[in-house]
Amino acid sequence: MPLIAHPQSMPFSQPLPLQSGAAIRDYALSYETYGTLNADKSNAVLICHALNASHHVAGVYEDQPKSEGWWDNMIGPGKPVDTDRFFVIGVNNLGSCFGSTGPMHINPDTGRVYGADFPVVTVEDWVDAQARLLDALGIRQLAAVMGGSLGGMQALCWSLRYPERVRHAVVVASAPNLNAENIAFNEVARRAIVTDPDFHGGHFYAQGVVPKRGLRIARMIGHITYLSDDVMNEKFGRQLREGIDLKYSTQDVEFQIESYLRYQGDKFSEYFDANTYLLITRALDYFDPARAHGGNLQQALAQTQAKFLLVSFTTDWRFAPARSREIVQALLDNKRAVSYAEIDAPHGHDAFLLDDARYLNVVRAYFARIASEGAAA
Amino acid sequence: MPLIAHPQSMPFSQPLPLQSGAAIRDYALSYETYGTLNADKSNAVLICHALNASHHVAGVYEDQPKSEGWWDNMIGPGKPVDTDRFFVIGVNNLGSCFGSTGPMHINPDTGRVYGADFPVVTVEDWVDAQARLLDALGIRQLAAVMGGSLGGMQALCWSLRYPERVRHAVVVASAPNLNAENIAFNEVARRAIVTDPDFHGGHFYAQGVVPKRGLRIARMIGHITYLSDDVMNEKFGRQLREGIDLKYSTQDVEFQIESYLRYQGDKFSEYFDANTYLLITRALDYFDPARAHGGNLQQALAQTQAKFLLVSFTTDWRFAPARSREIVQALLDNKRAVSYAEIDAPHGHDAFLLDDARYLNVVRAYFARIASEGAAA
Numbered sequence: 001m002p003l004i005a006h007p008q009s010m011p012f013s014q015p016l017p018l019q020s021g022a023a024i025r026d027y028a029l030s031y032e033t034y035g036t037l038n039a040d041k042s043n044a045v046l047i048c049h050a051l052n053a054s055h056h057v058a059g060v061y062e063d064q065p066k067s068e069g070w071w072d073n074m075i076g077p078g079k080p081v082d083t084d085r086f087f088v089i090g091v092n093n094l095g096s097c098f099g100s101t102g103p104m105h106i107n108p109d110t111g112r113v114y115g116a117d118f119p120v121v122t123v124e125d126w127v128d129a130q131a132r133l134l135d136a137l138g139i140r141q142l143a144a145v146m147g148g149s150l151g152g153m154q155a156l157c158w159s160l161r162y163p164e165r166v167r168h169a170v171v172v173a174s175a176p177n178l179n180a181e182n183i184a185f186n187e188v189a190r191r192a193i194v195t196d197p198d199f200h201g202g203h204f205y206a207q208g209v210v211p212k213r214g215l216r217i218a219r220m221i222g223h224i225t226y227l228s229d230d231v232m233n234e235k236f237g238r239q240l241r242e243g244i245d246l247k248y249s250t251q252d253v254e255f256q257i258e259s260y261l262r263y264q265g266d267k268f269s270e271y272f273d274a275n276t277y278l279l280i281t282r283a284l285d286y287f288d289p290a291r292a293h294g295g296n297l298q299q300a301l302a303q304t305q306a307k308f309l310l311v312s313f314t315t316d317w318r319f320a321p322a323r324s325r326e327i328v329q330a331l332l333d334n335k336r337a338v339s340y341a342e343i344d345a346p347h348g349h350d351a352f353l354l355d356d357a358r359y360l361n362v363v364r365a366y367f368a369r370i371a372s373e374g375a376a377a
Numbered sequence: 378m379p380l381i382a383h384p385q386s387m388p389f390s391q392p393l394p395l396q397s398g399a400a401i402r403d404y405a406l407s408y409e410t411y412g413t414l415n416a417d418k419s420n421a422v423l424i425c426h427a428l429n430a431s432h433h434v435a436g437v438y439e440d441q442p443k444s445e446g447w448w449d450n451m452i453g454p455g456k457p458v459d460t461d462r463f464f465v466i467g468v469n470n471l472g473s474c475f476g477s478t479g480p481m482h483i484n485p486d487t488g489r490v491y492g493a494d495f496p497v498v499t500v501e502d503w504v505d506a507q508a509r510l511l512d513a514l515g516i517r518q519l520a521a522v523m524g525g526s527l528g529g530m531q532a533l534c535w536s537l538r539y540p541e542r543v544r545h546a547v548v549v550a551s552a553p554n555l556n557a558e559n560i561a562f563n564e565v566a567r568r569a570i571v572t573d574p575d576f577h578g579g580h581f582y583a584q585g586v587v588p589k590r591g592l593r594i595a596r597m598i599g600h601i602t603y604l605s606d607d608v609m610n611e612k613f614g615r616q617l618r619e620g621i622d623l624k625y626s627t628q629d630v631e632f633q634i635e636s637y638l639r640y641q642g643d644k645f646s647e648y649f650d651a652n653t654y655l656l657i658t659r660a661l662d663y664f665d666p667a668r669a670h671g672g673n674l675q676q677a678l679a680q681t682q683a684k685f686l687l688v689s690f691t692t693d694w695r696f697a698p699a700r701s702r703e704i705v706q707a708l709l710d711n712k713r714a715v716s717y718a719e720i721d722a723p724h725g726h727d728a729f730l731l732d733d734a735r736y737l738n739v740v741r742a743y744f745a746r747i748a749s750e751g752a753a754a
Contacts, residue, residue, distance in 0.1 A: 020625035120625040180609040180634045181601060187635045188597045191642070194628055195590040197574055202628075213572040217594060220565045224558060232557040238665060246663065248397035248497040250655035251571055251579075255662065257557045258564045265568070278627035285632065286623065288615060 003059030003076045003083065005032050005069060007099065010136055016094075016129055019286075022119040026108045029133050030055045030092040030099030034075065035083035037139070042374065044139045045086045045367075046130060047071065048147030048154035051222070051280050052272065054098035057090030058083065071148075073355050080364035085371045086143060091133055093126045095280065097273035104205060104273055116202020116275055123150075123287040127157045131165070143370055146170035148352035149319060150280070153287045156327065160289055163305040168370055170363070172311045173352035175323035176297050176330070177288035182318065185225055186281040189218035193274045202275050211274045216265030218277055223264050228315035228348030236260060297330040307337040309366045311359060313351040314344045339366060380436030380453050380460065382409050382446060384476065387513055393471075393506055396663075399496040403485045406510050407432045407469040407476030411452065412460035414516070419751065421516045422463045422744075423507060424448065425524030425531035428599070428657050429649065431475035434467030435460065448525075450732050457741035462748045463520060468510055470503045472656040480652035481582060493579020493652055500527075500664040504534045508542070520747055523547035525729035526696060527657070530664045533704065537666055540682040545747055547740070549688045550729035552700035553674050553707070554665035559695065562602055563658040566595035570651045579652050588651045593642030595654055600641050605692035605725030613637060674707040684714040686743045688736060690728040691721045716743060 008031055015025040032055050037044060047057045049070070058075040061067045075081040075088055092100040095118055103118040110117075134142070145158040145166050152174025159169040178186070193199060193214030200207050227235075236257040240246070246254065253259045293299040308331055312324035321342050331338045341362040345351040351359070385408055392402035409432050414421060424434045426447070435452040438444045452458040452465055469477040472495060480495040487494075511519070522535040522543050529551025536546040555563070570576055570591030577584050604612075613634040617623070623631065630636045670676040685708055689701035698719050708715045718739040722728040728736070 020623075022625075116628075120627060122625075177615060179606065180613040180615065180632075181604075181606050183615070183632050184597075184601045184609065184634050184638055187632075187638055188594060188601070190627065191597065191639070192569060192594050195593070216572070217565060217569050220561075220568065221598070224561045224565070227558075229556065229558050232561065236557040238554060238557065238560070238668075246397075248399075248499075248663075250497060250567065250652075250659045251493075255557075255560050255564075257561050261561055261564055262568070275627075282627045286625075291615075 002065070003034060004062055005034070005056060005059035007032055007055065007061075009099065010133055012132060016125070016132070018119055018125045019122040020120050024094065024101070024119055027094060027101035029094070029101075029129060031133060032056060032090045034058050034088045034090075035086055037087040037137075041139055042141065042143060043086050043371075044134070044142050045081060045088045046134070046142050046145045046158075047075065047088060047090045048126075048130070048145065048151035049090070049093065050147070050149040050151045051284075052268075053151075054096065055090040055092035055100075056098075058088065070353065074360065074363065080360050081146070081367050082371070086367070089133075089137070091130055093121070094129050095121045095276055097276040102273065103202070103275035103279070113205050114275075115205060118275060118279065120282060121279060122283050123153050123157045124161060126283070127154055127161050130154075130158075131162055134165070141165050141167060144168040144170055144367070146172070147174070148172035149174060149349065150284055153284070157287070157289065159304040159306040159308070160300065163303055166306040167373075168309065168366075169304075169306045170309045170311075170366065171324070171327065173313055173316055173319050173324075173349055174327075175319045176290060176327050178284055179323075183285050185221055186285055189221050190278055190281060192217035192221075193277060199274060202278075204274070210269070212269035215269035215272060215274055215277065216262075219265045219268035219272075220261045223261055225318045226349045228317065228346060230315055230346050231348055232257065234346070297326060298333045301327075301330045301336070302334050304331070304334065304336060308339065309363070310338065310340045311352070311362060312342050313347070313349070314342060315346055316349045316351060318349040379442070380411060381439055382411070382433060382436035384409055384432065384438075386476065387510055389509060393502070393509070395496055395502045396499040397497050401471065401478070401496055404471060404478035406471070406478075406506060408510060409433060409446075409467045411435050411465045411467075412463055414464040418516055419518065419520060420463050420748075421511070421519050422458060422465045423511070423519050423522045423535070424452065424465060424467045425503075425507070425522065425528035426467070426470065427524070427526040427528045428661075429645075430528075431473065432467040432469040432477075433475075435465065447730065451737065451740065457737050458523070458744050459748070463744070466510075466514070468507055470498070471506050472498045472653055474648075474650035474653040479650065480579070480656070481650055490580075490582050491652075492582060495652060495656065497659060498656060499660050500530050500534045501538060503660070504531055504538050507531075507535075508539055511542070518542050518544060521545040521547055521744070523549070524551070525549035526551060526726065527661055530661070534664070534666065536681040536683040536685070537677065540680055543683040544750075545686065545743075546681075546683045547686045547688075547743065548701070548704065550690055550693055550696050550701075550726060551704075552696045553667060553704050555661055556700075560662050562598055563662055566598050567655055567658060569594035569598075570654060576651060579655075581651065587646070589646035592646035592649060592651055592654065593639075596645035596649075597638045597642045600638055602695045603726045605694065605723060607692055607723050608725055609634065611723070674703060675710045678704070678707045678713070679711050681708070681711065681713060685716065686740070687715065687717045688729070688739060689719050690724070690726070691719060692723055693726045693728060695726040
């Protein structure tokens, strides 16, 4: 009997002040919950998502057996984050295109679709919005907040912004900020979208078009950076798509890797929103808790109160282990309790979503410890 | 008194058969020579260029003091490849947009501009065309053939295709073939160009437009892969372009790295030809001398007769040292004479064009040895 997920929506009428100085009002957050909130409301775990994900973290939708949540291998009954013990909340971030209020929704100030006028949101804004959702659900303190990649940044941000509301922060395949190369890849992807003639300055909805060319390029770039060199060579290498003879064409698919990337790009451009892509990559660029402390991460993390689990993957060149180690070191320098696992995995950044026994066991053991601590910790 | 370069053009009426099975006729190669061919014509050095370069390798043009050749720090009087000793030839490849016959020239079969109908050319085709140029210049054997990156592939190809015509091959920052990740980056760049509405299937010249959007994206991707992570962090890091306040914009430039990439993309799109970009990246993809030997590089290199210098750079992730070492190993397994230098340089793939004393000294010493050997070697 699989876990059945029930998407819900929480409306907020109170304006949410944003880091940019703007505010957003009359918005809604999509979310799902799994498991049961215990009597003292001490077993809640919040899951934060990365670029291309949503509140649908675990389980399947009724009568849709293929609709597994994006972290279904990690979260569910008897799984590393055990929904028989924890009340797990998946939430979709503001600006997303998967349910929560985003660029394709109506701007209450104008009565027209937001489009490019959707306010620029940051990791801090998302965390603030998530905190309000917890308020609405009556949850004062999280047993844990957890996320991978951009989701890990949110988990880290939670421990800084609401230190007393987080007992544990689980930060997987993440970084204390993006480096120049990461920003560079984001920028190329954004330029591809913004310069697509079908983007219309971000107001393409009214034109009945979608900047698919740009979205395809953005996704292709993304996929290259999610995979490791090793796994690409193993999976595709220089294998030709058709037989062994070269076609000698600059435009046709010749190598399997080209076919894979085109397929991923095409698929993505069918469902992902271009304005959301811009917003989410920008939130990634901006995240940098050390910035307000002159670049001193130790100082920035001094305000944390949580215990931490950090996980990184050896072949992840997008969020390399060295970046996780910066966080670990800064926490240790603050005498925080930190567990750190560097998993020797071939899959690059994608590894955080995949089945790796060592990785899943580390998380399982950590959450077993959280469960045994209870609210007393 | 700087070296003054004189561009020349050599016409060829005889059709050149290509690897694809097609042929090209009535073409011309642009080239430059520096220094003096000695009496027994034994001191010629051929320089092969990479993606964005040309026959203008060294020196400056008359009355254009800023027009230094792309490898002017390496080649010239008293420089590592000393034009007081060697007769150096720079040649522009077929399909280029810098002088030799390319997609913007007239197809003699149709009387119209080639555009996308320019035949797909390979590294082997370029080497064959270069061999004909040497024939026309009366040069039977090269003291050395030298190139970096794609130019290094041509140097390696020379040693295989015309073993008796090459005494030394100098292969810098190169590889025995592209790996899947390299092909992937090329493919994204090509898709950006081909899907630009101004590309018109490669026949944009007649429309009076240029697919600049695609060229910009292609160049931005290229620049990311030419630089190392380290040098990007050092040069740009997370530095903002204007002051210290964030603008909270998804489309404006916020970080210095974005400004740099946009500038490079804009500049490139003003002068580089889109069809040439497709052709050259495809030549990169196709090069794979081991392919005809079931992937066995040692077997492929058994036919070489030259002595070799290989150079790689530690932070080059586009053509990593490990790829150069594959060539070195395969040559050693064939008992060839090989010198190999792995230069600890922070600049990534770009290092092969930059001033690094150790690198320049290695090349200087190697060419001094070639000069001392004379034609007897």
